[in-house]
Amino acid sequence: MLKAIIFDMDGTLFRTETILERALDEAFERLRREGQWQGATPIDTYRNIMGMPLPVVWETLLPHHETAVREATDAYFLTRLVENINNGNGALYSGVIALFERLNNMGYTLFVASNGLIPYLEAIVSHYGLNRWVTETYSIEQIDTLDKGDLVAQIVAKYDIQDGFVVGDRLSDILAAKANGLIAIGCRFDFSQDDELKQADHIIDGLAEIPDILATRHVSR
Structure with a gap:
């Protein structure tokens, strides 16, 4: 058996923390450039919900944003995570x-x-x-x-x-x-x-x- x-x-x-903060900050910097976010990246909030499915993560981090904004941010966040992994920034x-x-x-x-x-x-x-x-x-x-x-x-x-x-x-x-x-x-x-x-x-x-x-x-x- x-x-x-x-x-x-x-x-x-x-x-995950070896690339998390970098990729999350890149995603929220993009939101800041687009006028969709003000203030610091909510890294502490994300740490508390680590391990949850990503749709739940973005509903928590962006509770007042439209679904299209959450989905676009999720997609960009994913590309930044993958690039950081491929660049050897993780462990x-x-x-x-x-x-x-x-x-x-x-x-x-x-x-x-x-x-x-x-x-x-x-x-x-x-x-x-x-x-x-x-x-x-x-x-x-x-x-x-x-x-x-x-x-x-x-x-x-x-x-x-x-x-x-x-x-x-x-x-x-x-x-x-x-x-x-x-x-x-x-x-x-x-x-x-x-x-x-x-x-x-x-x-x-x-x-x-x-x-x-x-x-x-x-x-x-």
Whole structure:
């Protein structure tokens, strides 16, 4: 039977803050030039909602703007994120590559399920060569409901996963695990919130702790 681990991307594998502020400020500078925004870039507000689907993000950051403005800003923000990744301005969390190699040797099949959009995820996977270990990367764009539980369910159904883990830093990851009968590993990283993490089955402060958790949990073969 497949031994699977499904990873979130932002704030779990990829240190989003390394490109986030730059790309967000570029997007809001564009809004300022167009007379659509005054004042500072709302970076703190965005940090509080990291991990939410982007339509929700822009409804929160631009609550009084028309849908067309939000969509245009979203598209520009995405291009800036991808360009920053391709220019080498981003970074993975410490130990990602070593962890993936070890999990591969342990016989685990790895997936990514993210609220990020497809071009953004493809840029990260390509730039860092993660497809050497990741079987398939899933974006919330692939699910009409924009519900991460439904996204994980798609992976579970396609690969007949009956036991496994979801690793992520936000409540959506934890709930997605529980909705699909999987074990939730919460990451106490940059964007995590303690009140959300307490609902996880395990909490880690670094990715290197994952193999120890796997050693104590017997995933059916």
